[in-house]
Amino acid sequence: MSNVEVLFQITPVSHLNDGVIAQKIDLKTKPQGSLGKLESLALQIARIQGAECLKINAPxxxxxxxxxxxxxxxxxxxxxxxxxxxxxxxxxxxxxxxxxxxxxxxxxxxxxxxxxxxxxxxxxxxxxxxxxxxxxxxxxxxxxxxxxxxxxxxxxxxxxxxxxxxxxxxxxxxxxxxxxxxxxxxxxxxxxxxxxxxxxxxxxxxxxxxxxxxxxxxxxxxxxxxxxxxxxxxxxxxxxxxxxxxxxxxxxxxxxxxxxxxxxxxxxxxxxxxxxxxxxxxxxxxxxxxxxxxxxxxxxxxxxxxxxxxxxxxxxxxxxxxxxxxxQAAANFYNQMASFSDAGIEAVV
Incomplete structure (x- = not known):
């Protein structure tokens, strides 16, 4: 290995679903942006995991x-x-x-x-x-x-x-x-x-x-x-x-x-x-x-x-x-927090 250059193949994170992810975050039962850095963190995790349910496994x-x-x-x-x-x-x-x-x-x-x-x-x-x-x-x-x-x-x-x-x-x-x-x-x-x-x-x-x-x-x-x-x-x-x-x-x-x-x-x-x-x-x-x-x-x-x-x-x-x-809090609010429509609350924007 000592004479071989080690190369890493890192896939760019897709931003195609940013709008969908951001809308899911924005429609939670809270004013937009009110969870501060936790919202941008949830967006980052969701981009990478590309899943409806975010998971933090065996940290x-x-x-x-x-x-x-x-x-x-x-x-x-x-x-x-x-x-x-x-x-x-x-x-x-x-x-x-x-x-x-x-x-x-x-x-x-x-x-x-x-x-x-x-x-x-x-x-x-x-x-x-x-x-x-x-x-x-x-x-x-x-x-x-x-x-x-x-x-x-x-x-x-x-x-x-x-x-x-x-x-x-x-x-x-x-x-x-x-x-x-x-x-x-x-x-x-x-x-x-x-x-x-x-x-x-x-x-x-x-x-x-x-x-x-x-x-x-x-x-x-x-x-x-x-x-x-x-x-x-x-x-x-x-x-x-x-x-x-x-x-x-x-x-x-x-x-x-x-x-x-x-x-x-x-x-x-x-x-x-x-x-x-x-x-x-x-x-x-x-x-x-x-x-x-x-x-x-x-x-x-x-x-x-x-x-x-x-x-x-x-x-x-x-x-x-x-x-x-x-x-974990960022993943959990994304997964578990109700949306305005789920809770029957008029949306706050």
């Missing part, structure tokens, strides 16, 4: 973990060893994402995409592309063959869940240093200055932020001549978990599955996925607006209106997990 949260060479420069609040410790915490059921998945009805799978030391925790899916990426201010994070290998691994993972009946996945991550990779990806794709993309991650100091910015500016200068395609951007600036997150979004769209995108790092993966295959955008639901600087610009570029704004900056897929009841 599955995929949390991708990987380590980053740049973290050795001390640009995060914790050392890289914490990635493996948090993966163990996921396996033990003790993290925020575990709590939210149990509460809200998500199935949870954690994927070791390339943390420094292979996870030995029970139940962790091993899809390792290496033992952490290269430091991107010194060398490419990985080669193109590794990107393709990660894409194929992600495709097989999503296919397994699709075959098990899942039609909605959530995308989360864990990786000390991955906000640096996400910031660099954002700068490269949106052609912005690093200072407009880089943020404090989970809470670094002003001094560390300055160092992080300096290293990312160096990385962008070093690789500038090679950043001529989305996959090259991933290879030079990305992370093993960001590669597989990108591949999972593409693979899910290929199988007509919805993807709930978490925060800043997951949205960086979405930027790459949409750059590779623009049709993937129609299959993405953006869960929340992160506290991370730059996330709002990413969302604007993708013409995304996130469902939540809770001041989150944890990652792990926590924002995506919290969005599930809203997605």
């Amino acid at each position: 599955t949260m995929l949390v991708f973990a990987g380590d980053h060479g740049i973290a050795r420069e001390g640009i995060s609040i914790a050392p890289s060893e914490v990635t493996a410790q948090m993966v163990q915490n996921f396996a033990n059921g003790g993290a925020a994402i575990n709590v939210f998945c149990r509460q809200l009805g998500w199935q949870l799978e954690v994927i070791d995409c390339g943390i420094l030391t292979p996870s030995k925790a029970e139940g962790i899916c091993l899809q390792r592309l290496g033992a952490g990426t290269q430091a991107i201010h010194l060398a490419p994070a990985m080669d193109i063959a590794t990107v393709d290998k990660g894409f194929e691994m992600a495709r097989q993972l999503v296919e397994r869940h699709c075959q098990a009946g899942c039609n909605l996945i959530g995308i989360g991550e864990m990786g000390i240093g991955n906000s640096s990779a996400a910031s660099a990806i954002m700068a490269a794709i949106l052609k912005l200055d690093v200072k407009d993309c880089v943020g404090r991650g989970t809470g670094i100091s002003t001094e560390v932020l300055a160092r992080k910015t300096e290293l990312l500016e160096l990385a962008l200068r070093r690789h500038q001549s090679e950043l001529d395609s989305p996959k090259q951007i991933l290879a030079h600036l990305g992370g093993f978990e960001i590669v597989q997150m990108t591949g999972a979004m593409l693979a899910a769209a290929e199988r007509d599955m919805l993807t709930v995108v978490d925060g800043f790092i997951a949205t960086a993966a979405a930027l790459v996925a949409v750059a590779i295959a623009p049709n993937v955008r129609d299959y993405l639901i953006f869960a929340h607006q992160s506290e991370e600087q730059g996330h709002q610009a990413m969302l604007a570029h993708l013409q995304a209106k996130p469902l939540l704004d809770l001041g989150l900056r944890l990652g792990e897929g926590t924002g995506a997990a919290l969005a599930l009841p809203l997605i």
Whole structure:
């Protein structure tokens, strides 16, 4: 597989029935537009599923973990060893994402995409592309063959869940240093200055932020001549978990599955996925607006209106997990809410 380019065949979402779907939503027993974002969400789901009755089946949260060479420069609040410790915490059921998945009805799978030391925790899916990426201010994070290998691994993972009946996945991550990779990806794709993309991650100091910015500016200068395609951007600036997150979004769209995108790092993966295959955008639901600087610009570029704004900056897929009841509510009002004619009420327009 390492010498074969992985291609995704994503069907454009049809808009032929938009009028019929919109009329069904408008004729529910409510003023038009009064359910706000839930109405546009129901329209999005109905476009994809093309069914009279919308269904959210076996929602599955995929949390991708990987380590980053740049973290050795001390640009995060914790050392890289914490990635493996948090993966163990996921396996033990003790993290925020575990709590939210149990509460809200998500199935949870954690994927070791390339943390420094292979996870030995029970139940962790091993899809390792290496033992952490290269430091991107010194060398490419990985080669193109590794990107393709990660894409194929992600495709097989999503296919397994699709075959098990899942039609909605959530995308989360864990990786000390991955906000640096996400910031660099954002700068490269949106052609912005690093200072407009880089943020404090989970809470670094002003001094560390300055160092992080300096290293990312160096990385962008070093690789500038090679950043001529989305996959090259991933290879030079990305992370093993960001590669597989990108591949999972593409693979899910290929199988007509919805993807709930978490925060800043997951949205960086979405930027790459949409750059590779623009049709993937129609299959993405953006869960929340992160506290991370730059996330709002990413969302604007993708013409995304996130469902939540809770001041989150944890990652792990926590924002995506919290969005599930809203997605279910959108499907349920579409399926179950009476129309004016059903209820014998004079239509409100």
